Amino acid sequence: MDKYLVRLFTILCLLLIAYNYAPAQNTDSLLKSGKVKLAQGKFSQARDVFNITFTHLKHRHSPDSLNALLGIGQTYLFEFRLKKAIQVFRQCEQGFAHVKDLKYDVAKSTLYNNLSTCYNFIQKQDSALFFNQQAINLSSAKSSVRGDYYTTRALIFRRISKDSSRHYYQKALNIFFYHKQRLKLARTYYNLSTLFLTKPDSALKYIRHSIKSNCPGFVPSTQQPNPGLHNKTFNKVILIASLLRKGELLAKNNVNLRGALVALMSADTLVTRYRKKLKKRVEKINALRNSAKIFELAISVIWRLRQQLGIPQIEVVKYQRLFFYFSERAKGNVLLDQVSNKNAIDIPIISLPQVQDSLAPTQALLEFVHSGKDLFVQVITIDKITIKKLLTNTTKGELYDLANEFRFASHSLDVEDFIKDSPRLYKQFISPISSLIKDKNRLLIVPTSELTNFPFEALTSNKLSFNPDTPLLGLKEVKYLMHDYIVTYHVSSTLAFIHQPRAYEFDYFGVGFKHFSHKSFADLKHSEQEIKQSATYFSKSKTYLGYPSAHKQIMNELNSRILHISTHGNFQNQYLMGLIFPKGGGQLDTLGVKDIYNMNITTELAILSGCDSGAGKLIPHEGVFGFTHAFLYSNTPSIIYSLWSASDEGSKNIMKLFYETLKRNGDRDYAKALTLAKRQYSKKYYLPAVWGNFVINSK
Template identity: 25%
Template sequence: DIARSYFNIGETYDGQGNYRKALEYHKKALDIRIKGLGESHPYVAAGYNSIGEIYFKQGRHDTALEYCQKALNILLNSFGKNHLDVALYYNNIANIYEKKRDYDLAIKNHKIALSISLKELGKGHPNVAESYNRLGEIYYKLKNYEKAVEYNEKAIDCLQQMRKHFTTIESKQFHLSEKQSIFENSIRNILEANSFDSTQFDLKQTFTYAETGKGNLLLDALNSSQAKYFANIPEPLLQKEYDLITDITYYDKKRQEKLLEGMDENDTTILAFSSKQFGLNRQYEVLVNQLETDYPQYYQAKYNFTTLTVNHVQDHLLAENQTLLEYFVGDSSIFIFLIQKNNYEVKEIKRDFPLKDWVQQMTKEGIYGYHALSIYDPLKTDSLQDAATLNYATAAQNLYKKLISPFENKLTKNLLIIPDGVLNYLPFEALLTEAPARIGSYKSYPYMLKKHQISYSYSATLLDEMRQKQHRRAPEGKLLAMAPFFDGDVEELNIRIDTTDIFADINRSEPLLPLPNSGEEIATISKLFDGTPIYGTAASLTQFQQQAESYRILHLATHGKADDRVGDYAYLAFAVPGDVGEFDKLYARDLYNYSLNADMVVLSACETGTGKLQKGEGIISLSRAFAYAGAKSIFPTLWQVSDEKTKDLLIGFYKYLKIGKPKDEALRLAKLDFLESNAGNGIGTHPYFWAGLIGIGDMRAVR
């Protein structure tokens, strides 16, 4: 089909932004189709529409309108008024009128498209959400804020319906991430409306919008988990669901592994895995429909999409003298929400600065890029160190001024930070409140750590869920600590470790190398908490799988690896019994099938808090996977950490936990002690060694 070939070539040029060549080939395709099919064929309409879209991109709006109107007329004659392609063409025409600032005709055409989509697709579809969103944008441009907010809320309600209709994580994430602009528009519209009339809208609604746009996949998973265990569903059905999810995960994991090995999507092995996974997904969808029909209580619990209100945060979530700072990072603005017991404020910060560049400058090009290199790496030069030192000092101040300074004078000592977007990569404790007195004198740097006790959460709603979560059963053990890569003498280690002295001051590429300090780390904390330490090749994945559900605290001192391309395939390494040279991987995706009863999980491994960033979800990482599995609090790392320094930091952390300190306070005190004890070692107080470990979730004291 020559016309199809021309059409495809035109689409390729269109995708490359070469509109002149795109028009040339689309017109060739259109001429052939008109001659062969006649002027009234739907394929001819598609040709007119494609040419109209290209003219639209070129800014030639009148010509675009001419072609798109021809396309619409053909489809109306061919399919009638209630066809989805007709709705698409009405939307295209509406977009042209919007660009021409003929807003009345833009609204008229969007509403026609919306009515068709609602009839053919129902309320919970991305096309419907987008129509509501576009109408909200037009009313915003007309400064009709009441109508703008009305359509914003309809778009958000549509997104909530989508969460019910898409059963797989992948489909939900794709569609929800594509619609994040709806939440940004909703927040902006209320703020702007209230700048003219402060009584027009309740400002607290903006926080609800921000919360609704965050952590939906994780919240849905927690809701689903709780629903299954408290809705009296027969065990065989739950087991069938568990088995299907496990099998789906297995085949997807095998498929991804083969793709990462370089195998083509069309390879027979890949196709076999995909076919098996498709069949299992269909079985799973049928089962979910059965559960929802036969067990409405389960359905209601699973699809509870209510987010916390400002009043609930103030009355139930925040402690006295605690401040919540929540960020919403949009395309054109950052919104900062401050909530205290008796105060609520919102500020808009325009994104007129290179946010992503500053974050990278502070972290990868500042804190850890140089220090994570091996001493034998030829790239580890004095000039790179000098650049990293300056990058960190500069970016840490710049980010503080943008992200913290707007509320600086209102902050309490205790901060709960809910980051968004690229801010998830930031250790806020290492932001600098002002310029250092002397560059390179790290002990004296004005870190936020020195003024504030900081913890993190994925969202306020998720924090409340994590705190209120009821474990499936009470764990029998206090602490399980594993050090798969400790290759020292365990008996000698246990004789040498004496925990009495640590209270005196109170008033990781393959092959994987040994972690010599991990043994002392888990031996010490196990003695403090009467825990169960497992060393070396005995610390296997099988041991973890068999024992993890029985402990209140899980501490894993091992190797970890983030994957910023496919976050669900980040992994923790475990030993293989009897084989020092081999290791097993616990992937983040595998954790989705676990049911942990842990109040705290400490991931003393590299890169356990970092991974792929997804809009609305944050970082898809090992730490997030442990939250998915049921952990109430997680302590991950943001970069490759030092085995020796992390040991010292964590022993200090557990020391303060032992005497009843809340987790966030215990971590802050351990970090301040670390700075003091390394004061004589200039580089030893660098943020690389202490700022990477952060606390997420429920920070109440360990029971």
């Protein structure tokens, strides 16, 4: 019996030891895991780990508990949730007041510096300086971390005194020199350059020091590979930002435009090479922000170089190609990456000679790009390339408002604004290039993101007069851009010309709904009829009409040359959330943009004939994130969509004319068929509000 008691007692002791030892081991691994996720920019996941650690520990004022709490505060700080971060840090500060062990002074000083950073962001400089001094006091004189705290102090003083800021940056530099921390030196030199932006020579000196410290052996160049890039321990974000600043300083007042262009091209090369390798979220955000600045400044620099007198023809050709390259880089970057990843291939930016080889003899490409406050268009045909500046002193916001106002005027039944604006905008956008496109009959328009969904076809070349008694008479003799050209649109030239012919199971696949049985959506009297009549033009067709036979999953694995959907759009806060698929009994299924991304859809032409099917969220340098992007991701070469609310009966009539023209022509020229249908319809209905909503995204 005693033997069993001894064994039982031994087991209990071992369990007790394990119980007391395991939490310490588990806590260490959890804290380490949280710090790793924090460094990777996975702030939400890091916070979950730190919260688990904090909850797991019973003693709230233990050093491990406080380290977990410090980690939670840092996740809020990096997410810029400053109020929450300060709340957690102050709670952590109260806890550290009970910890007397000097070995935790590093954690305390980190806490104080984080608090200092938070207060600096909310412009409470007195509090920021107080906590920063607390952090400095807890650090040893020559410790590397004191250099970081001096950097924070310099950042605080940037709002108060540039001389004091420069003083603390210099103190930080001395410490980083002592510890041979070249990446911190690079960051500090870059920060110092911001104090001398009004003195370009001094700013350039610090930028050169930053580049040299960051990546020894790196010299800005357009040639690849660059020997400095073999060093894997340089800070990519700081190097890209330094090259951008160098470009800005050299471009200012045309100091050295060629040097500026070389710096910007080097920065672009780095962005292209490393954008997929960046792990920290803050790095990705900064790289994206800097990318946009690189493209826009490069466009401005190239334009100024191109305007110089006496440059040789070989230089003219080079600048034309570079102008086009950066114009393309300013469009659809995320979408291009997505398409590349889906197809498991690297899709490079299309070159200017490749574009010219891809254009039809009677076609012109109009590639718009905005830089600073200037709007440019590059007109490209098979035998000529011309760059024109169309607008000056026009911000992106003003350009966006201009596009929105004209779109609204185009679909309004009150024609007074349209009659006033349409000829004026034609004079701004088309007249300067009319001589370059006069012998063409097709236009491929690649707009800036601000001009996405701008109805170019509704621009009028002749002057209109408005009579309030007979307003429509002013449109009787109107000559729209659509009458002279078959107009297509695209997100980017690169995406326009990558599609290859494919085989299809069906020629036509149509989905339409008449009844919705829902208070938010009126019945569509002509929707099912639109699909039925369209299907009659094809021998291999399939249709889904009404409920409950159809739901959004019928789209998955779809393989049809033409996909035609006629239904309501579901809008929330002015954003198109999806297309409505009624299931019966007042129940609704929504085919969303994400659904299209996740489905395997193979089609040559997608027709979305519902209201505002081209709507979505405008993303700078990407365009409108909506169904057009989703179908482009699915490798759909042509997409017909609506720019505004469509009449149920009008949509049916235009689609009837479209399919009749398509069958009569006996080809797959969808853009031509749509344009001819709209021309015919406009003979009866002059207002673009009736026919101008349907446009096509195609090459």
